[in-house]
Amino acid sequence: MTTTGTQARLERIGTDGNYVIVPMDHGITLGAVQGLKDIESTIDGVTRGGADAVLTQKGIAPRVHDHKNGQGYIVHLNASTTIGPDERDKRMTGTVEEAIRAGADAVSFHINVGSDHEPDQITQLSEVTAAADQFGIPVLAMAYARGPGVDSEDPEALGHAVRLAEEVGADLVKTGYSGDAESFQHVVESTRLPVVIAGGSKGTDRETIEMVRGVMDAGGSGVSMGRSIFQHEDPEAIARAVSGVVHEDLSTDDALRESGLALEV
Numbered sequence: 001m002t003t004t005g006t007q008a009r010l011e012r013i014g015t016d017g018n019y020v021i022v023p024m025d026h027g028i029t030l031g032a033v034q035g036l037k038d039i040e041s042t043i044d045g046v047t048r049g050g051a052d053a054v055l056t057q058k059g060i061a062p063r064v065h066d067h068k069n070g071q072g073y074i075v076h077l078n079a080s081t082t083i084g085p086d087e088r089d090k091r092m093t094g095t096v097e098e099a100i101r102a103g104a105d106a107v108s109f110h111i112n113v114g115s116d117h118e119p120d121q122i123t124q125l126s127e128v129t130a131a132a133d134q135f136g137i138p139v140l141a142m143a144y145a146r147g148p149g150v151d152s153e154d155p156e157a158l159g160h161a162v163r164l165a166e167e168v169g170a171d172l173v174k175t176g177y178s179g180d181a182e183s184f185q186h187v188v189e190s191t192r193l194p195v196v197i198a199g200g201s202k203g204t205d206r207e208t209i210e211m212v213r214g215v216m217d218a219g220g221s222g223v224s225m226g227r228s229i230f231q232h233e234d235p236e237a238i239a240r241a242v243s244g245v246v247h248e249d250l251s252t253d254d255a256l257r258e259s260g261l262a263l264e265v
């Protein structure tokens, strides 16, 4: 479902077909956790470090544009909270038109494949891709494998989730990481869409960069990595290291070294 407009806008949220996206929509899910209170400084840091785009809910848009150093902007269109009745039950928070009015270059939508809410979320994602196609605005589907009895790192389940995203017309898909490059290759090969990964809760710098290296070695197209970057004590440095792997094909050690991060942690 790629149009000229969609392709042009995809180029605003990535570089040469690879993506370093920093989602900061966790303020609804988790509250104003570390890195999100002064979100302006975090956005400034990660975009100086090499992030191609940042991602928020529509209400945060006024705090984004002056701080993103000319990089891309994605508006996320559904949400839930960790303190609500069911975190997997993401509900719509905005429309494609609202995202465009907020200055978005793309929209994103989260679907929990395997959850009780999957049927509704398939319908909603399909409606989002149809609406986005009217405006030539790309859709990043956040297609997680999450539900009762579903292993969220199982390559088969992740491959199914990314394929679903392509089948309903997304332009780019984010999913979880299966743990190693070899198993993640099955996920990447399950779709023709560019596949990027979520980071999950923050690990050590080496763990973060090795995960990014694994995705690229598997043929993936980068990251949509939130907490590992925005909760880092130096978001600019870790964004630079991630970008070094995604955009310059650096080894883990070189990415850590060239971004001024310690090699041993």
Ligand SMILES: CC(=O)[C@@H](O)[C@H](O)C[C@H](N)C(=O)O
Pocket: 023, 025, 026, 027, 029, 030, 079, 080, 110, 198, 200, 226
């Ligand atoms: C907090 C989480 O478990 C994340 O995986 C979120 O689901 C990702 C998303 N950005 C969100 O906060 O909703």
Ligand SMILES: O=CC(=O)COP(=O)(O)O
Pocket: 023, 024, 025, 142, 174, 198, 199, 200, 201, 224, 225, 226, 227, 228
């Ligand atoms: O929108 C959320 C994500 O894309 C992933 O966030 P995480 O903190 O890297 O899991």
